[in-house]
Amino acid sequence: MPANLPPQYYELEREYRAERDPREKLRLAQELLRMMPKHKGTDKLQADMKSKIARHRKEIAEPAKSGGAAKAAAVDYIPREGAGQIVLIGPPNSGKSSLVDSLTNAKPLVADYPYATREPLAGMMTFETVQIQLIDTPPISDELYETYMSNLVRNADVVLLVVDLADEHMLDRVNLVLERLEERRVLLQPSVDVQPDDPRFMAKKTFICAHKAYEDEDGSRQKALAERFPGFTIVPTSIIDDDAMNALRRALFDSLAIIRVYTKHVGKPVEKIDPVILPIGGTVEEAAIEIHKDFGKKLKFAKIWGEGKFDGQRVNRDYQLTDEDIVEFHI
Numbered sequence: 001m002p003a004n005l006p007p008q009y010y011e012l013e014r015e016y017r018a019e020r021d022p023r024e025k026l027r028l029a030q031e032l033l034r035m036m037p038k039h040k041g042t043d044k045l046q047a048d049m050k051s052k053i054a055r056h057r058k059e060i061a062e063p064a065k066s067g068g069a070a071k072a073a074a075v076d077y078i079p080r081e082g083a084g085q086i087v088l089i090g091p092p093n094s095g096k097s098s099l100v101d102s103l104t105n106a107k108p109l110v111a112d113y114p115y116a117t118r119e120p121l122a123g124m125m126t127f128e129t130v131q132i133q134l135i136d137t138p139p140i141s142d143e144l145y146e147t148y149m150s151n152l153v154r155n156a157d158v159v160l161l162v163v164d165l166a167d168e169h170m171l172d173r174v175n176l177v178l179e180r181l182e183e184r185r186v187l188l189q190p191s192v193d194v195q196p197d198d199p200r201f202m203a204k205k206t207f208i209c210a211h212k213a214y215e216d217e218d219g220s221r222q223k224a225l226a227e228r229f230p231g232f233t234i235v236p237t238s239i240i241d242d243d244a245m246n247a248l249r250r251a252l253f254d255s256l257a258i259i260r261v262y263t264k265h266v267g268k269p270v271e272k273i274d275p276v277i278l279p280i281g282g283t284v285e286e287a288a289i290e291i292h293k294d295f296g297k298k299l300k301f302a303k304i305w306g307e308g309k310f311d312g313q314r315v316n317r318d319y320q321l322t323d324e325d326i327v328e329f330h331i
């Protein structure tokens with residue numbers, strides 16, 4: 001029986017064979033499997049692709065066994081910690097390390113010369129009751145593109161593009177960052193509700209920080225940035241402005257599109273610490289499963305407290321929660 005594979009399949013398969021990076025290979029293999037028509041004629045191809053996927057997963061989990069890959073894996077993949085992972089990228093000297101230094105517990109090198117940062121560095125930022133992981137990275141320019149940058153960006157939940165308003169060439173420099181990522185098939189976009197038709201490309205949710213905002217006295221650079229990036233969230237920041245830095249913390253949290261749900265025991269007061277993290281639209285049942293798998297099954301109903309609700313309102317398992325709701329499970 002003929003396999004009847006679409007022409008794009010062959011194109012993507014060529015990409016897949018040429019790719020050397022195990023993470024990207026895994027992504028392409030998953031995409032190939034998804035594209036494959038599912039019928040008798042492709043049974044063997046499907047099985048082969050599934051075993052390749054399993055092999056790539058193993059390679060990623062055990063990088064040491066694949067020899068030289070071990071060192072690369074250390075910088076090219078940073079395991080997610082906390083409620084979400086946000087990678088800061090941008091041209092040289094734009095202030096990426098200063099932001100990570102000011103927002104997190106990490107202590108990156110901040111310097112008044114470009115190309116100061118040599119390797120990615122992760123730190124944890126506290127936002128009210130949650131921790132968010134921020135990653136500082138080396139700059140992207142016409143002179144430098146660390147090959148692992150594509151994977152760091154692909155694996156992150158969100159990208160924060162740091163633009164330097166003190167730099168008269170900021171637009172050229174930031175355009176270059178986008179171009180260099182696009183060459184590696186990563187597209188920075190304000191939202192990723194729709195992924196590109198071409199499966200070789202990946203869109204990454206991005207927002208922009210108009211940094212060193214005080215250096216842009218007449219606001220003309222921020223205006224030019226907004227014109228260049230319509231639809232993107234642009235947050236003006238400066239390391240010396242606490243209000244602006246707090247607004248950035250909030251914007252980083254909002255960009256993750258998550259909600260915090262606090263749980264309480266019957267008859268006990270709520271402690272607003274260590275919330276359950278769910279995607280926006282998350283339900284009572286999903287919150288229960290996060291606490292314990294069995295909880296999801298046993299759940300009869302829940303009582304909730306929160307903005308716009310009656311205190312102790314009784315709801316079913318499919319009720320959609322909102323940020324900072326308090327839930328009491330009844331099983």
Ligand SMILES: Nc1nc2c(ncn2[C@@H]2O[C@H](COP(=O)(O)OP(=O)(O)OP(=O)(O)O)[C@@H](O)[C@H]2O)c(=O)[nH]1
Nearest residue numbers: 093094095096097098111112114115116117139239
């Ligand atoms: N005026 C002003 N300068 C800042 C601000 N934030 C950082 N800087 C300065 O900008 C310079 C570069 O800061 P870094 O944080 O090292 O920049 P970077 O983007 O990490 O640079 P690379 O690692 O080389 O890519 C330093 O001299 C900082 O003191 C700010 O808000 N306003």
Ligand SMILES: [Mg+2]
Nearest residue numbers: 096097116117
């Ligand atoms: Mg730096």
